Amino acid sequence: MSPVARMPESSGGSREKILDVAESLFARRGFAGVGLREIAQAVGLGKSSLFHHFDGKAQLYLVVLGRVLGRIEGRLGGALASEGTAMQRLDRWIEALIDAFAETPPSARLLLRGLVEDEQLPPEAEALPEFAAVNDTLDRILAGVYRLLVEGQRAGEIRTGSPPQMIQTLIGAVVYHFASGELGERVLGAPLLSAESVRERKAELVRLFHTGIAACPGPRQEDPS
Amino acid sequence: MSPVARMPESSGGSREKILDVAESLFARRGFAGVGLREIAQAVGLGKSSLFHHFDGKAQLYLVVLGRVLGRIEGRLGGALASEGTAMQRLDRWIEALIDAFAETPPSARLLLRGLVEDEQLPPEAEALPEFAAVNDTLDRILAGVYRLLVEGQRAGEIRTGSPPQMIQTLIGAVVYHFASGELGERVLGAPLLSAESVRERKAELVRLFHTGIAACPGPRQEDPS
DNA sequence: CATGCGCTCGACCGATCGGTCGGGGCTCAG
DNA sequence: CTGAGCCCCGACCGATCGGTCGAGCGCATG
Numbered sequence: 001m002s003p004v005a006r007m008p009e010s011s012g013g014s015r016e017k018i019l020d021v022a023e024s025l026f027a028r029r030g031f032a033g034v035g036l037r038e039i040a041q042a043v044g045l046g047k048s049s050l051f052h053h054f055d056g057k058a059q060l061y062l063v064v065l066g067r068v069l070g071r072i073e074g075r076l077g078g079a080l081a082s083e084g085t086a087m088q089r090l091d092r093w094i095e096a097l098i099d100a101f102a103e104t105p106p107s108a109r110l111l112l113r114g115l116v117e118d119e120q121l122p123p124e125a126e127a128l129p130e131f132a133a134v135n136d137t138l139d140r141i142l143a144g145v146y147r148l149l150v151e152g153q154r155a156g157e158i159r160t161g162s163p164p165q166m167i168q169t170l171i172g173a174v175v176y177h178f179a180s181g182e183l184g185e186r187v188l189g190a191p192l193l194s195a196e197s198v199r200e201r202k203a204e205l206v207r208l209f210h211t212g213i214a215a216c217p218g219p220r221q222e223d224p225s
Numbered sequence: 226m227s228p229v230a231r232m233p234e235s236s237g238g239s240r241e242k243i244l245d246v247a248e249s250l251f252a253r254r255g256f257a258g259v260g261l262r263e264i265a266q267a268v269g270l271g272k273s274s275l276f277h278h279f280d281g282k283a284q285l286y287l288v289v290l291g292r293v294l295g296r297i298e299g300r301l302g303g304a305l306a307s308e309g310t311a312m313q314r315l316d317r318w319i320e321a322l323i324d325a326f327a328e329t330p331p332s333a334r335l336l337l338r339g340l341v342e343d344e345q346l347p348p349e350a351e352a353l354p355e356f357a358a359v360n361d362t363l364d365r366i367l368a369g370v371y372r373l374l375v376e377g378q379r380a381g382e383i384r385t386g387s388p389p390q391m392i393q394t395l396i397g398a399v400v401y402h403f404a405s406g407e408l409g410e411r412v413l414g415a416p417l418l419s420a421e422s423v424r425e426r427k428a429e430l431v432r433l434f435h436t437g438i439a440a441c442p443g444p445r446q447e448d449p450s
Numbered sequence: 451c452a453t454g455c456g457c458t459c460g461a462c463c464g465a466t467c468g469g470t471c472g473g474g475g476c477t478c479a480g
Numbered sequence: 481c482t483g484a485g486c487c488c489c490g491a492c493c494g495a496t497c498g499g500t501c502g503a504g505c506g507c508a509t510g
Contacts, residue, residue, distance in 0.1 A: 014457080028344045032258035036498065046459050048500085053457095057498065109341060116334060118407045119253045142412060159436065164413045165429040172401030173394045180393065182343045187367060188389045204390040211384065212437035239487080261468065271489045273470085278487095282468065451510100458505075467496065474489080480482085 015053045017043050023064045027106030030113055031061050031120045055128075058121055062130035065114045068107045069137040072100045080144050086152030090209070093145060094174065095202050101178035102198045108178035115175070142167065173205060240278045242268050248289045252331035255338055256286050256345045280353075283346055287355035290339045293332045294362040297325045305369050311377030315434070318370060319399065320427050326403035327423045333403035340400070367392065398430055 021042045025034045036057055040047040054060040079092035101108040113120070114134070125131060149166055152158035177184060177192075184192050191197060246267045250259045261282055265272040279285040304317035326333040338345070339359070350356060374391055377383035402409060402417075403426075409417050416422060 028342075030255050030257060030342065030345065032255060033345055035496075037496080045457095047498090048460080049458050051499070112337070112341060112401075115408050116337060116401075116404050116406060117255065120255065120258055138408070159432075161429060161432065162413075162425065165425060166433075167412055168402045168405065168409060168426075169398045169429065169433060171405075172397040172399070174397070176337075176341075176397030176401050177393045179341050180396075181341060183340050183363070184393060187392055188387075200387065200390060201393075204386060204394065207384075207386065208391075208394060208433070208437060210437050212433060212435050260466075262466080270487095272468090273490080274488050276469075453508105453510075455508085456506095459503085461501085461503105463498105463500075465497075468494100470493075471491085472489105474487105476487080477485090479484085 014043070014045065014049070018045070018050060018053055018060070019064055019067060022060055023068065023104075023110060024106045026061060026064060026113070027109040030117070031057075058125035059128055059130055061121070062125065062128055062134055065110065066130055066134050066137065068104070068110055068114075069134060069141070071104065072097065072107070072111075073137055073141055075100045076141060076144060080148060085157055086148055086155055087157040087210075090145075090148055090152060090158075091206050093148065094170065094205055094209070097174050098178070098198060098202050098205075101174070102193055105178075105193055108175050109181070112175050112179040115171075145170065173208075177201060239268070239270065239274070243270070243275060243278055243285070244289055244292060247285055248293065248329075248335060249331045251286060251289060252334040252338070255342070256282075283350035284353055284355055286346070287350065287353055287359055290335065291355055291359050291362065293329070293335055293339075294359060294366070296329065297322065297332070297336075298362055298366050300325045301366060301369060305373060310382055311373055311380055312382040312435075315370075315373055315377060315383075316431050318373065319395065319430055319434070322395075322399050323403070323423060323427050323430075326399070327418055330403075330418055333400050334406070337400050337404040340396075370395065398433075402426060 018039065022034075022039050025039055025042065028034075036050055037047050039060075040050055050060065054063065075096040076093055079089055079096040082089055082092055084092075115138075121131075145167055146163055149158060149163040153160065153163070180187070180192070188197065243264065247259075247264050250264055250267065253259075261275055262272050264285075265275055275285065279288065300321040301318055304314055304321040307314055307317055309317075340363075346356075370392055371388055374383060374388040378385065378388070405412070405417070413422065
């Protein structure tokens, strides 16, 4: 076929390359919107080769999702284990989540799909061990921030209210933003992932959770504008 | 001959039924995840009949999306045109958005997909008039809340900060919540769409935007409710 | 040399995809 | 009656889907 000796150094990292490509494609068009042929071609392999690394499309998708969640969990764990008040750790938790999405841009979209699209996978995929692993990681992440919020409430640093409701807000405000793509850039009038936008997003969310959106009517400092 | 004033809707509600079914299915599994056969069967029609009401899958999807956006725009318009301060109107805007999603449950998921998945449609679909209509409606909605935020800032009712960033937060916190499905119910430990959950969500978001999440450190007045 | 193994491949499978086509039943105007 | 419009349908199209199969490759062992 090819007279030239193919195979630069591809033999080693094929699995990782497949995961990278699949992550990007699944993030863009979803589980049902991407074909294995397309993934294989983008990697530079034949479609059959994918089946030597993964058991099928559903398992590949779950491995991709698990890898993303694992990366995020690692970053968030650092924030949870850091020093300081619960509110300070919550700030770091938010910033770590933002950093995770800014570092690996497709993550946010992939995660949003994974979180919201429970019915996209064929039913038999729920029996795969990777499915349970994804759910476990998700539960650990959610339990971590839940404990942080409760601790903050007990310490009087966080106002009363339902921690699950706060978690929903946190996830929505962070994940949606970095998954919003073209529309988000239209709203912002600036690229989503530039260093400046990322910094601005962190500042906005930290400020939101500290003081809300309303101007503080009481004897709070206000800017002269 | 002469334009016969037929009434296309009463003669057969097929078109509306198709739209209802398609909205629900597209919301659950996305554009690529739903086949026309499945839609037709769920409606109780043959697949060919869909083509007598719509030009194809992409156009059907865009009509569904446009219908959802139209419903939402109607509700939000009422909030924008209401009486009161900008902050009061913003509260009503948020509550109207929540009501829209609570009333038509698939809306949130469909919208989240539509907003985030720009690459899911075949490229030629962007030339369809429905595509432009969807974008126009979206722009009007975004422009409306943008003006509201700026007005609130000028009136000193809303703190300084980037209105687009605030919009991203608003959308994420509301749309994600009602699109979060199974995971959201796991987080909340309660159904997403019960009257109580909807009321709680409104209260949480209004409170968030008014005072943040942190306990107010200063001598703020506590509302004696 | 031979053997086995990790990895890749093209050919092929049945099923399903979006979309087309010609025609049949229905109602209403002439 | 006869046509004209709808609305609907089953049959069919080429393309693509996820997945299987057997063989071929280079390479490390004997």
